[in-house]
Amino acid sequence: MATASGRHFLQIPGPTNVPDNVLRAISAPTIDHRGPEFRELVVGLLDEVKPVFGTTRPVVILPSSGTGAWEAALVNTLSPGDRVLCFETGHFATLWQDMARGLGLTVDFVPGDWRHGVDPDAVAERLAADTAHEIKAVCVVHNETSTGVTSRIADVRRAIDSTGHPALYLVDTISSLGSIDYRHDEWGVDVTVAGSQKGLMLPPGLGFNAVSDKALRASRDAGLTRSYFDWAPILDANERGFFPYTPATNLLYGLREALRMLDAEGLPNVFARHTRHAEATRAAVRAWGLDVLCLDEREHSGALTAVLLPEEHDADQVRRIILDRFDMSLGAGLGKLTGRIFRIGHLGHFNDLTLAGTLAGVQMGLSLAGVKVDPAGVAAALQRLERP
Amino acid sequence: MATASGRHFLQIPGPTNVPDNVLRAISAPTIDHRGPEFRELVVGLLDEVKPVFGTTRPVVILPSSGTGAWEAALVNTLSPGDRVLCFETGHFATLWQDMARGLGLTVDFVPGDWRHGVDPDAVAERLAADTAHEIKAVCVVHNETSTGVTSRIADVRRAIDSTGHPALYLVDTISSLGSIDYRHDEWGVDVTVAGSQKGLMLPPGLGFNAVSDKALRASRDAGLTRSYFDWAPILDANERGFFPYTPATNLLYGLREALRMLDAEGLPNVFARHTRHAEATRAAVRAWGLDVLCLDEREHSGALTAVLLPEEHDADQVRRIILDRFDMSLGAGLGKLTGRIFRIGHLGHFNDLTLAGTLAGVQMGLSLAGVKVDPAGVAAALQRLERP
């Protein structure tokens, strides 16, 4: 690429564009993680972080990536050999069940086509069949970052409840939290897994677990080996405003700033903004004459849109052209979608004109890559964006 | 305006979007302005700043706005009552001649329609008529920030030369330097006036005078009162790597970083980038069915485009809607163009997708303001941007 001018368009579905005030916040001097100023920061944060999860229960903040938060959710609640129910909704759902297997759990992995979310009926069916209650947890990815397909978390909860099955409900919100409506308490989730680098508008480096009372009780008897990711010493130290080991201080500064921004905008407004941007993006995709990967209208993601290319085109080649010519990063197809799709991230700190620029770059890149598309995509998106 | 998300689009014709690395550079700790580290900075800068002016002669760096650099150009070279030749090319040319009058100079102000640059023939005619050589300086604004019309500096030089007139040639490049091709030495300019906050991609706070040998000689006898803006003590202190009074240290850090960016991209590439963006912008304006203010193809600005609205519309109302709805700042019509035009800045640190987003915002804003435009503007611009 020639020397780039202007701001890079980081339109992968995370890490997202970090607001400049958050970047400035994380560049404040590191302080004593055992002193009074830090305690005040932590006490505030542990409270301020709850609304974004829709919870009044504890949220565990980990110095880790989202992958670490996945591990924390499993090792704190389950025992070797426990059976867990997972769904093949995409690449990350597959990786999470791989991790579960690697940790010594037995996984029932319900196959999927990567174009639909979890089917609540399938959940009900599986759990109803498990009369011995061998299944200890149902693991669902709220927003599949690899596909732009969401699963309906409340509906899955209802499906679980319909069977009276006592399994824990673990939900990955890594790429949805802070972008797509989510309610840990109301939807009866037991462990919500999240990371810093998506809707929370931070650099990567923090993992989160929101923890229900039921999950907390389960953690007392859970037998998987855990140390770094053990909730107990963290929750214990958090009581006094500290952490059991050195936390990622500067990212916590950023978290405080980011939470205040979300609060100032208002979570319902944040969610509506993302929904609207997703609609505008789909309008563009359809006007181009291309397919959105997600097939169910109820399951479109507000955070990203995966675009399926005609078979004869290599999506990675399109992405390379767009990066070279327009200095924009898009998400690649992962796993079995490699080369077949590209993903447009429209989550986090984002607005109408950046979306317009993003879609303009995609449209020009498709054209330059020789993908036959109707150049009406941007106009279609603008039509949507002109409306509130 | 509701709480904004995403990055503000600062598309006024300056101050421009400051690159984040330049912002970080200016946030380095202030140092001793009389110590060895500062000397090294200054010695380097005084050298590195020359290519962007197209000069090998001294460049005076002032802790001031561009307005201060205007004053410096006048007070260092002229004496009370001196006659200067100015041209009404727009709002800033008018302000500069106002300043000249205020400083005690006699101004020949050639009227203009704000839609054309300086007419080289008019220059030749005026100077040829001045057989007594009473005119001591010709003052031209290279790029009229209020209109998006440039004056052809080399052609004006040729016109001056054609008459053999010894007048000094003072050129304001405040909104062109670092965005539009400019050559202080080659074009025989005596004082080039510039500021930090446009093509140099810095916050406001630095003024510049590039100074020819002839201007330097003139400064020895120039009789206008000067103190803060006096070149002599600055050039003298610069010899030793210092300034006669405390300079704007942190902006100098930013200047070093910005000059390195311009150098890395290569000035010809920088100019070509702006020319191309201006072409794309004009393609959009024409496709909308609106008029570009500039009427002469040779005089279109690479830095900004002024768009004339049909008489029944208030351009400031359009701008307000765009700011409220799309968080983008555009330039207002100034002076006699108030309410009649808006100005799209596409100078400084800027790229294709930001331009696409910018034009999308303008198109939607025009529509929302009830200005009847063909929504083909953005598409027309993208057609241009698809080509290198």
Added chain:
Amino acid sequence: MATASGRHFLQIPGPTNVPDNVLRAISAPTIDHRGPEFRELVVGLLDEVKPVFGTTRPVVILPSSGTGAWEAALVNTLSPGDRVLCFETGHFATLWQDMARGLGLTVDFVPGDWRHGVDPDAVAERLAADTAHEIKAVCVVHNETSTGVTSRIADVRRAIDSTGHPALYLVDTISSLGSIDYRHDEWGVDVTVAGSQKGLMLPPGLGFNAVSDKALRASRDAGLTRSYFDWAPILDANERGFFPYTPATNLLYGLREALRMLDAEGLPNVFARHTRHAEATRAAVRAWGLDVLCLDEREHSGALTAVLLPEEHDADQVRRIILDRFDMSLGAGLGKLTGRIFRIGHLGHFNDLTLAGTLAGVQMGLSLAGVKVDPAGVAAALQRLERP
């Protein structure tokens, strides 16, 4: 110097150590200087800046160094040939009267020994003798940055009043404002001159004039040529929350942050802190067996301490050793004190332990330079610092 580790000790009497939060504030993106967000910033600032001057009247903020603010004070209030009364209290007082002369004023320059402030009796005597009221202004430097000697501004006011003389009273507070108690209104000052890079804890680049009603009236008839520094268009634009030309936006962000810090600490506490640090510094100097330059107990500066060396030593050599070995910058002797003194800045953002480190560096540097001093200086300072 070898590669330095740790933080540089910037103990010149300005620019001072800029707080990291102020540095982060100035690195926020530059915004439209004609938009609503900027207006809000300016309206707030013009109000918040007043207490630090001790005034309820307007404060003019200039994009300039303190030298520019000197010029503004003179050109806005005086006319060519006007007589002004100045006092040779040190290097900067000398430079200011040089500027006055250069601007076409007639200066009565009362000689001094650079070890005392302005003598109020001398003021009274001079003014009383001026029965024709030819003297239009009395110019006093509150804190002579070159000597660490203050002038008693309130006492000079009383001296002026005792004569009933109508001269304006212009005071340079460049290195005292925000560090040493100062009261523009209460002390009847007409123009207070200040800069950003000392007690205001900012990088250099802003100049200030606090303006009394009397000065404002004087400005209407003042005949010195002025343009960039003209108060009238600034005050006029300020009414609407703007500036007549592009202001130094990013430094204004820093100013807001710095003013909030001063307000949070409380100005009386800020002044007491500096007084205490000055006492500790003098305790060290005396314990070393060296002389403080200032000879009058009533005139010691809270902002800096100038240390006189025995004749056989070169103070600049001491400073060089300290910079090389301990990465600390101290102020040089200026003008006729070159090589005879060094100056320890203890103004701005500063605390006990930084002072202790500073004095330790001076003590070791003196020893390494072969200046015979009693190594009891630091201990003497600590004795003072142990007390509140």
Added chain:
Amino acid sequence: MATASGRHFLQIPGPTNVPDNVLRAISAPTIDHRGPEFRELVVGLLDEVKPVFGTTRPVVILPSSGTGAWEAALVNTLSPGDRVLCFETGHFATLWQDMARGLGLTVDFVPGDWRHGVDPDAVAERLAADTAHEIKAVCVVHNETSTGVTSRIADVRRAIDSTGHPALYLVDTISSLGSIDYRHDEWGVDVTVAGSQKGLMLPPGLGFNAVSDKALRASRDAGLTRSYFDWAPILDANERGFFPYTPATNLLYGLREALRMLDAEGLPNVFARHTRHAEATRAAVRAWGLDVLCLDEREHSGALTAVLLPEEHDADQVRRIILDRFDMSLGAGLGKLTGRIFRIGHLGHFNDLTLAGTLAGVQMGLSLAGVKVDPAGVAAALQRLERP
């Protein structure tokens, strides 16, 4: 505490004072962790990080605290029930063996008095007695952050070799790396554990494992459950310049900057600087009439000094007074040393005058707390600092 002015003295033994350029580096915009710019960053870093470990073998960089790097060292090389040899050199050595037990290892924990490092003879004795080679690893903390006592890593290596025992050698350098001489390859260490927030001058959030070929071989058969901390996928992805999951991008920017600073100063100079500062600190402690906790001259830490108080004094009360009055954070006594000692951190980005300020604050704080000390401590330290 009243509003603090000036820079906080963060003199705990980590997190350390992060250099401002490192803070600025981590505030650069987050980029695509799968794009070419990131790959270039990673490829460079994986190489540039090696010298500070004294290795040419791979270094694994983890998005975790140092505690995570402890876990990584154990889970990658050992199997459930494996016997490991640990030494009670202080609080962190105790925590590490607690972790080992928690992970299912069998720990031989050799008791200690927290005032000595590991005794190489004890190592030899234990290993010689283990003729069945049941001990799979020897775990040593290079620099006990809780005591300021180092263990002689090369001597322990020799002790291991003297027995011909094949145990792995795992060394925690969390608070020594980049401050105290360390040589992974030369000293035959198999896994070196480190964190970002001490000598590497970064905020917390990165963990490191330098890995010998032998450790790598061991990892193939190691049976402890591992997922997040598994070296294999990391090393595999690193080959292509990436990570298997989202890394802590912005801290990696800081790491690059910090490594360049260490390289510019030169590691031998860095180590000498810390040795010298430790000597000056001990000179102060002894002059005060207090005891350094470390009892063996060969084992003094260059990174921190723990000061033992007379029994009747509460070290935490001293620390509180120092924080309140002088805005300096010191390290607390941990575990069985709670209230008995305080710890002065002099590691990381640090220089002579900051040390002088630090010791001045300690001296005054001791006095204010009523601890009878000879106020000659600072002077004794300065005597040492006056020498190179």
